[in-house]
Amino acid sequence: MKVKLQEDVxxxxxxxxxxxxxxxxxxxxxxxxLMSSPGAGKTTLLEETVKALKQEYTIGVIEGDLATxxxxxxxxxxxVATVQINTVGGCHLDARMVAxxxxxxxxKEIDLLFIENIGNLVCPSSYDLGQGKKxxxxxxxxxxxxIPKYPVMFKRTDMTVINKIDLLxxxxxSLVQAEADLATINSEARLMSVSAxxxxxxxxxxxxxxxxxxxxxxx
Amino acid sequence: MKVKLQEDVxxxxxxxxxxxxxxxxxxxxxxxxLMSSPGAGKTTLLEETVKALKQEYTIGVIEGDLATxxxxxxxxxxxVATVQINTVGGCHLDARMVAxxxxxxxxKEIDLLFIENIGNLVCPSSYDLGQGKKxxxxxxxxxxxxIPKYPVMFKRTDMTVINKIDLLxxxxxSLVQAEADLATINSEARLMSVSAxxxxxxxxxxxxxxxxxxxxxxx
Numbered sequence: 001m002k003v004k005l006q007e008d009v010x011x012x013x014x015x016x017x018x019x020x021x022x023x024x025x026x027x028x029x030x031x032x033x034l035m036s037s038p039g040a041g042k043t044t045l046l047e048e049t050v051k052a053l054k055q056e057y058t059i060g061v062i063e064g065d066l067a068t069x070x071x072x073x074x075x076x077x078x079x080v081a082t083v084q085i086n087t088v089g090g091c092h093l094d095a096r097m098v099a100x101x102x103x104x105x106x107x108k109e110i111d112l113l114f115i116e117n118i119g120n121l122v123c124p125s126s127y128d129l130g131q132g133k134k135x136x137x138x139x140x141x142x143x144x145x146x147i148p149k150y151p152v153m154f155k156r157t158d159m160t161v162i163n164k165i166d167l168l169x170x171x172x173x174s175l176v177q178a179e180a181d182l183a184t185i186n187s188e189a190r191l192m193s194v195s196a197x198x199x200x201x202x203x204x205x206x207x208x209x210x211x212x213x214x215x216x217x218x219x
Numbered sequence: 220m221k222v223k224l225q226e227d228v229x230x231x232x233x234x235x236x237x238x239x240x241x242x243x244x245x246x247x248x249x250x251x252x253l254m255s256s257p258g259a260g261k262t263t264l265l266e267e268t269v270k271a272l273k274q275e276y277t278i279g280v281i282e283g284d285l286a287t288x289x290x291x292x293x294x295x296x297x298x299v300a301t302v303q304i305n306t307v308g309g310c311h312l313d314a315r316m317v318a319x320x321x322x323x324x325x326x327k328e329i330d331l332l333f334i335e336n337i338g339n340l341v342c343p344s345s346y347d348l349g350q351g352k353k354x355x356x357x358x359x360x361x362x363x364x365x366i367p368k369y370p371v372m373f374k375r376t377d378m379t380v381i382n383k384i385d386l387l388x389x390x391x392x393s394l395v396q397a398e399a400d401l402a403t404i405n406s407e408a409r410l411m412s413v414s415a416x417x418x419x420x421x422x423x424x425x426x427x428x429x430x431x432x433x434x435x436x437x438x
Contacts, residue, residue, distance in 0.1 A: 146257055150338075
């Protein structure tokens, strides 16, 4: 049973977001929109997450990039259904692009769908993709000033994952400061810190995803 | 003698870019448009550059950010004339925003003007600010795949500065690969590698800026 798309959904961002959301809800599918600066480690976090969870869940991935199939290849190597979107220079994914990929998945079989957005801490925050949760990854080498300097992203996001904490000894970054800054901007947002590279903190992240899948199944 | 702005310049990006370029040329001013991902180290590189060159040249800085005056305060502390632009969520600087700041500088006195763009590896590449040279900073923790994955930025830029080379022992990044990838995309672009933090490689960068100032003076 494949998703069918109607003409008007592909013409209008808001219609497409609402179409995606209804489709995801109908399939009790937990969908995470993963955003960050270029190089914060979205794909590596995704690879490690897939390795840890693929025995528990059927996972799908939508990869957004300006160019290349590199990230999709990395995920396909792990045996998950992955569709690459190339925006050919476009700075964000929109809901129409996501809607167009849905017929390529067997959504009835999938429990957890990741949408890896374009590496950009600004534009993706303004586009609802119909996801269940928005997650922003901030890597410690980017520095502590990013939360106050890019408030729109952090204000509109459910979860902030501080990544690359294995680099904390070598760069100037305070987790306490990041928590305080986030609390000022978005009192409901959660924050957790991980190193996708070493595995530190990953259990908490995986548990948060498990919670999300569970609550979508029960809906 | 202050720059006077006309109504139409402030309404049209291309007119404003051409106005800025004429104004910079008339003042024999070397103008660098500094772009990168968030957290690649634009402001730190700028601070170290200003410290090294402020005895030789009169320097001005235009700081672009979505929010806060943080970066302008960092530069003003070093005694350079700095104007902060806040785009209030906007993902790039355009030539009209830059034109509006020009009356705040005494351009006749300035030799070297830096425009620090919004932290974004996508959108700023499409907006001509009227600058002399476009520089993109790529920091090693962002990873080697950024040049092929963000080709528009690297294709349209005169100089790629690889920053944070002090972190090379702790992350997976190859300078040789970066050079090869850049050569494929933009055979005329130059590449140099620095650590603004430790000072390594800075002399080559400073010499490139000195060349730029010299050639603008001679025009």
